[in-house]
Amino acid sequence: MIGYFSAEQIRSAEEATGDLLERGVLMGRAAHAVAEVVAAELRSRSGGCYGRSVGVLTGAGDNGGDALYAAALLRRRGVRVEAVLLGGDRTHAAGLESFRRSGGRVVESFSAGIDLVIDGIVGLSGKGSLRPAVAALVESLTAPIVSVDLPSGVDADTGQVNVPAVRAAVTVTFGALRIAHVLAAPQCGRMVLADIGIDAHEPTLRQLTDAEVAHLWPVPGPSDDKYSQGVVGIVAGSARYPGAGVLCSGAAVAATSGMVRYAGTAGPQVLSQYPEVIATEEPEDAGKVQAWVIGPGAGTEDTGVRRLRYVLDTDVPVLIDADGLTLLARHRELVVGRSAPTLLTPHAGEFARITGTELGADRVEAVRGLAAELGVTVLLKGRATLIASPDGDVLVNDAGSSWAATAGAGDVLSGVAGSLLASGIPAPLAAAAAARVHALAAIAASAGSVSKTAGGAPIGASALVRAVSPTLRVLLSGKTRDDAAPAGWEDGRR
Numbered sequence: 101m102i103g104y105f106s107a108e109q110i111r112s113a114e115e116a117t118g119d120l121l122e123r124g125v126l127m128g129r130a131a132h133a134v135a136e137v138v139a140a141e142l143r144s145r146s147g148g149c150y151g152r153s154v155g156v157l158t159g160a161g162d163n164g165g166d167a168l169y170a171a172a173l174l175r176r177r178g179v180r181v182e183a184v185l186l187g188g189d190r191t192h193a194a195g196l197e198s199f200r201r202s203g204g205r206v207v208e209s210f211s212a213g214i215d216l217v218i219d220g221i222v223g224l225s226g227k228g229s230l231r232p233a234v235a236a237l238v239e240s241l242t243a244p245i246v247s248v249d250l251p252s253g254v255d256a257d258t259g260q261v262n263v264p265a266v267r268a269a270v271t272v273t274f275g276a277l278r279i280a281h282v283l284a285a286p287q288c289g290r291m292v293l294a295d296i297g298i299d300a301h302e303p304t305l306r307q308l309t310d311a312e313v314a315h316l317w318p319v320p321g322p323s324d325d326k327y328s329q330g331v332v333g334i335v336a337g338s339a340r341y342p343g344a345g346v347l348c349s350g351a352a353v354a355a356t357s358g359m360v361r362y363a364g365t366a367g368p369q370v371l372s373q374y375p376e377v378i379a380t381e382e383p384e385d386a387g388k389v390q391a392w393v394i395g396p397g398a399g400t401e402d403t404g405v406r407r408l409r410y411v412l413d414t415d416v417p418v419l420i421d422a423d424g425l426t427l428l429a430r431h432r433e434l435v436v437g438r439s440a441p442t443l444l445t446p447h448a449g450e451f452a453r454i455t456g457t458e459l460g461a462d463r464v465e466a467v468r469g470l471a472a473e474l475g476v477t478v479l480l481k482g483r484a485t486l487i488a489s490p491d492g493d494v495l496v497n498d499a500g501s502s503w504a505a506t507a508g509a510g511d512v513l514s515g516v517a518g519s520l521l522a523s524g525i526p527a528p529l530a531a532a533a534a535a536r537v538h539a540l541a542a543i544a545a546s547a548g549s550v551s552k553t554a555g556g557a558p559i560g561a562s563a564l565v566r567a568v569s570p571t572l573r574v575l576l577s578g579k580t581r582d583d584a585a586p587a588g589w590e591d592g593r594r
């Protein structure tokens with residue numbers, strides 16, 4: 101598990117070190133880490149440190165102190181350093197003294213030809229948009245930026261990017277990752293986590309590692325057959341939108357070795373692509389399933405409500421997506437008090453439809469609130485996908501690319517997650533594992549190869565379905581008996 105912590109949790113962890121904090125040891129360690137990263141960046145970008153020039157932007161807090169101490173350390177390597185003190189006479193006094201003593205210059209604006217900028221404007225205590233003069237300066241920067249702790253202008257706890265915010269090439273943080281590092285990952289650039297001797301526990305957000313996803317992914321054992329691995333029923337697609345049924349069913353076929361049943365009017369189209377699917381028109385006639393997926397392209401007419409009511413009346417896990425969520429927004433009572441898990445997979449618009457209010461800056465609180473209110477698991481789609489359990493636990497997955505922002509990609513996610521639900525994996529873990537594989541498949545499909553990590557060209561959702569199996573092949577090749585299982589999942593298994 102990778103953990104992400106709130107600003108308050110980080111401060112408590114820092115306070116727990118007592119003496120170290122008082123003596124400025126933590127700040128010294130933080131400054132060393134920043135200086136190391138800046139030196140490495142200068143070497144890789146400009147061929148060395150000596151004679152290169154670095155600009156430092158400081159605010160009125162300790163974030164600026166870190167930056168000034170780091171700049172003083174860089175002077176010892178022959179780096180020319182100059183600082184613009186945006187915090188005026190509230191600039192970190194000891195940091196500034198160290199900076200001046202080292203030979204650093206305080207300037208009104210940076211000289212031409214700066215190789216790199218250190219962003220020490222605000223860190224953990226930054227709130228709201230950058231003040232206008234600071235914002236104008238940030239907008240004018242062209243050199244690569246190394247941010248101290250957080251890119252200034254990004255909220256530590258919500259990841260909200262208050263435009264204009266710093267867009268960092270690298271962000272160096274200390275002790276533990278902050279929530280913003282995953283919710284605003286593109287703004288942070290490459291992340292460096294430096295150990296400064298603090299210990300944070302019980303993160304606010306957790307992300308499954310690839311090894312953990314591999315560990316929980318179902319693979320057939322010697323005594324398994326098509327039924328024992330879970331049968332998923334897909335109620336998706338319609339005469340008007342047959343493609344949603346095809347994509348969702350195809351993804352479910354690719355994700356596990358269990359069986360896929362299809363119920364709806366797009367049966368012929370589904371079967372023409374995936375003859376292994378068993379198709380009927382109505383879920384009542386589909387036969388036994390261990391989980392239902394309902395909604396993608398399924399329509400919002402009365403038949404849709406009847407089908408939704410039917411699947412929610414069963415005692416198996418149900419994933420509701422797309423049109424199913426539109427219907428649910430009108431009939432929220434249908435999910436309350438179910439004996440089996442329910443998983444909702446809205447995007448921001450569908451989320452607003454269900455709650456009746458626009459999604460605000462605090463996505464974590466919003467998704468947690470809806471999960472608790474309805475007693476369901478909620479997966480909120482986005483570049484960083486959030487998954488909240490009814491008990492308040494929140495998992496996250498940073499997609500690492502935006503190639504999956506394409507029509508039909510949501511149908512693919514539903515199919516993958518549904519097949520994991522059918523295999524007996526608890527809803528939050530099924531959702532998180534599906535989101536991870538979906539994201540990796542998007543990168544692989546875009547790059548044209550699972551062995552490449554950087555994306556290449558735009559993709560359609562059909563390419564995403566085709567990439568599921570090759571992605572799993574790579575992911576599962578690293579699967580060993582020793583991979584750590586995510587806490588609690590073994591117990592929850594059917």
Ligand SMILES: NC(=O)C1=CN([C@@H]2O[C@H](COP(=O)(O)OP(=O)(O)OC[C@H]3O[C@@H](n4cnc5c(N)ncnc54)[C@H](OP(=O)(O)O)[C@@H]3O)[C@@H](O)[C@H]2O)[C@@H](O)CC1
Binds near residue numbers: 126224249274
């Ligand atoms: N504690 C430790 O041991 C360690 C802490 N460490 C470091 O300390 C950092 C936290 O330091 P911090 O708490 O002093 O606050 P920080 O983030 O520098 O900014 C506060 C100032 O910014 C201002 N300001 C706020 N919003 C603004 C805006 N939008 N636009 C412009 N200005 C804005 C606000 O001004 P005010 O509102 O008061 O006018 C306030 O004065 C942390 O991120 C890490 O780098 C490391 O050394 C490791 C050890």
Ligand SMILES: [K+]
Binds near residue numbers: 223247248249250
């Ligand atoms: K910063």
